[in-house]
Amino acid sequence: MKTLPFGLDIGAHSVKAVWLNRENNGFFLKSALTYPAPPRGMASESPVDQQEMAHVLRKIVSEGKITTPYVNIALPESQVYTRVIEMPVLSDKELASAIYWEAEQQIPVPLSTISIDWSVLRRPQDGQITEKMTVLLVGAPSSLLEKYQKIVSLAGFVINSIETEVLSVMRALIGTKQHPPSLVLNIGTQTTSLAIVREQIMIFTYSIPMGGSAISRAIASDFGVDISKADEYKKLYGIAPNAGGGRIGKATEPILLSIFTEVRKAIVFYAEKYKSESSIQQILLSGASAKLPWLDAFFVAVLRVGRWLQAHPAMSKVTSKIKDRADRLLGKNLVIPERETSSVFLKNISAYKKKMQESREGETEEKIDKPENMPG
Numbered sequence: 001m002k003t004l005p006f007g008l009d010i011g012a013h014s015v016k017a018v019w020l021n022r023e024n025n026g027f028f029l030k031s032a033l034t035y036p037a038p039p040r041g042m043a044s045e046s047p048v049d050q051q052e053m054a055h056v057l058r059k060i061v062s063e064g065k066i067t068t069p070y071v072n073i074a075l076p077e078s079q080v081y082t083r084v085i086e087m088p089v090l091s092d093k094e095l096a097s098a099i100y101w102e103a104e105q106q107i108p109v110p111l112s113t114i115s116i117d118w119s120v121l122r123r124p125q126d127g128q129i130t131e132k133m134t135v136l137l138v139g140a141p142s143s144l145l146e147k148y149q150k151i152v153s154l155a156g157f158v159i160n161s162i163e164t165e166v167l168s169v170m171r172a173l174i175g176t177k178q179h180p181p182s183l184v185l186n187i188g189t190q191t192t193s194l195a196i197v198r199e200q201i202m203i204f205t206y207s208i209p210m211g212g213s214a215i216s217r218a219i220a221s222d223f224g225v226d227i228s229k230a231d232e233y234k235k236l237y238g239i240a241p242n243a244g245g246g247r248i249g250k251a252t253e254p255i256l257l258s259i260f261t262e263v264r265k266a267i268v269f270y271a272e273k274y275k276s277e278s279s280i281q282q283i284l285l286s287g288a289s290a291k292l293p294w295l296d297a298f299f300v301a302v303l304r305v306g307r308w309l310q311a312h313p314a315m316s317k318v319t320s321k322i323k324d325r326a327d328r329l330l331g332k333n334l335v336i337p338e339r340e341t342s343s344v345f346l347k348n349i350s351a352y353k354k355k356m357q358e359s360r361e362g363e364t365e366e367k368i369d370k371p372e373n374m375p376g
């Protein structure tokens with residue numbers, strides 16, 4: 001059987017490679033590796049740094065015993081423009097010229113500096129011309145594509161396909177199985193991307209320049225430690241309310257709440273656009289920053305605040321362990337007025353913050369040990 005290309009994701013923090021094979025109508029994982037990204041990563045224009053990146057790619061492939069030279073690349077979300085747009089129903093030929101006009105409206109840089117590609121996600125059935133068609137539009141800086149091309153050939157590989165990180169994550173998590181309307185949240189190092197997927201089609205995507213490095217910086221500045229120590233605290237204790245008097249949770253709260261605000265906005269957008277359909281029923285967390293201990297409980301806690309999402313179907317699926325943790329994050333006996341608007345929901349975020357504060361003040365720290373030299 002012909003082998004598949006391997007998948008490559010060069011992130012700000014780590015380089016990841018995965019190699020699959022097709023077997024019995026499914027996929028078999030042959031190899032998966034993560035390597036620290038060289039310090040200047042893909043941002044550098046220097047040939048020396050590009051050689052170093054190529055060296056890392058060769059190393060990863062040789063350690064993973066990947067024997068195909070063909071590679072599928074996931075481009076960093078922070079550097080590409082991914083838009084899901086609605087357009088009047090057009091033929092492929094009409095779309096090929098109309099898309100450039102649309103791209104000019106959607107992409108805030110001159111089209112001469114980027115390469116664009118598009119794909120029709122949904123075209124209404126014949127005869128339903130009042131409906132619109134949904135088109136995925138991606139614009140990538142030509143200089144970025146050239147850099148990838150250069151580094152990949154320096155490493156001795158051949159690009160088979162290029163897509164964006166959020167699309168790869170979405171396909172990996174949603175796959176071909178039927179999923180209810182879902183929100184995919186990928187929290188990386190410098191970027192957090194979210195996508196709403198309905199009937200296996202992405203209908204919305206958005207990225208913000210925030211992720212694990214902002215979390216580490218917040219901890220480092222609050223505790224007066226260097227980034228590597230902050231990383232250690234972050235991975236070991238996360239935002240557990242009892243670790244260091246809840247200080248990590250407090251220091252990182254503005255970042256987590258801004259990520260959550262984007263999630264909330266996307267959920268509100270979906271609810272308004274697809275009023276008659278079922279709401280988003282699951283949030284799929286991905287990206288290594290999603291491993292932040294207690295992050296799952298944080299999301300359950302903030303989503304449960306307010307009746308608006310309290311009866312949310314996704315909430316019935318969370319395990320009792322996460323529910324218990326969410327209760328601890330919220331504090332006990334939190335009484336939330338039963339209202340349904342998103343403005344009330346925002347107010348309740350303040351209630352959540354207040355409750356977090358109170359529970360920190362009232363809690364003892366006996367359950368989770370502090371790191372030996374953790375201040376505070």
Ligand SMILES: Nc1ncnc2c1ncn2[C@@H]1O[C@H](COP(=O)(O)OP(=O)(O)OP(=O)(O)O)[C@@H](O)[C@H]1O
Nearest residue numbers: 011012013014188189190191212287288289291292
């Ligand atoms: N167990 C953990 N708990 C919390 N954070 C973690 C954990 N493990 C890794 N991280 C953080 O996850 C981030 C790396 O995530 P990931 O590998 O998904 O990013 P990336 O793909 O390299 O970055 P980007 O997508 O932003 O370019 C780093 O900030 C790292 O500190």
Ligand SMILES: [Mg+2]
Nearest residue numbers: 011165188189
């Ligand atoms: Mg990433």
